[in-house]
Amino acid sequence: MFLGDSGLLRLFLSVHNRYFSTKRAQLPPGRRHLIKYVNDEIIYKVLLYCARDKTKLRKDRMRIPITRYGLPQVVILPAIVLLLGLLGFVLCPTAAPWVGIASVVIACGMLAFFRDPHRRIPTEQGVLLAPADGKVTDISQVQESEFIEGPAIRIGIFLSVLDVHINRSPCAGKVRYLKEHPGKCINALRWRAASEKNQANSVGLEPVQHPAGRIMVKQITGAIARRIVCAPHVGDELTAGQRFGMIKFGSRTELFLPTDRHAEVTVKLGQTVRAGTTIMVRYHAGETDNPKT
Helix, strand or coil: CCCCCHHHHHHHHHHHHHHHHHHHHHCCHHHHHHHHHHHHHHHHHHHHHHCCCHHHHHHHHHCCCECHHHHHHHHHHHHHHHHHHHHHHHHCHHHHHHHHHHHHHHHHHHHHHCECCCCCCCCCCCEEECCCCEEEEEEEEEEECCCCCEEEEEEEEEECCCCCCEEECCCCEEEEEEEEECCECCCCCCHHHHHHHECEEEEEEEECCCCCCCEEEEEEECCCCCEEEECCCCCCEECCCCEEEEEECCEEEEEEEECCCCEEECCCCCCEECCCCCEEEEECCCCCCCCEC
16 A cells, blocks of 8 residues: 555654654754654655655566566476475475475576566667677687678677576567577587587577678577577567577577678677677777677
8 A cells, every 4th residue: 555545644644743743842942943854854755755656666566577488487387396395395294394495496496597687778879789698608700601691700608597598689670580490409518519509599680770781699509498489570670689589498699790890899708798788799880891809
């Protein structure tokens, strides 16, 4: 209940004024102005609080930052874990505390994995943002024949199970290409083998009013990650930093960009990046065609 409800507010102010009037009468005349000042300040704060948008406050307090891509797992798996914990409590009461603690930890870990925190997207023009959270494992020049069809820079990001696993668009653009690649589930830390042999999904983007030309994001599974989620379809438009999918339970994400577009790679090997906020590439018009790394 909010103090903005008229009946509750009147009751509060009535009791509040009566209490402070009594306290003020008990003070020496030279100090009564102090209690009046405190009283006025409290009433001002209460009225200011009541003037806020109550609907917005309710939404902010009730919002749980869990991605919709993981709702089945968020609902079902923690429930199974908690039920198993309850079953262990019934069958083996002596181990109940440890079973209960383990169940709660696993359930909280599941919720944490599918967290989807709000990100403040940079407004700088002519940049590419990180498509995933994680650590930069490799920056190399490759021949990309799938969508860019030419020499390209590949920036690989490893996502541990502790990272946020939401994929975001590096820039505003239209989805021009989607393709699933069947494959293995090699540990994503072995990035060379994982990049070539693991199950993956390629998303080709044609940026809008951007110097990058064609770019591609590749979602790659890992030893634990076995499911790739990619929401958009060919023809859909994405904004910079917009969520477009996720890889469940540890993985790798790669960003490909042409080498002939005056691109400066602004991240380094081993650097931790955040999807939608870290600037990975910056473009400079009129410079040499060789990328800076």
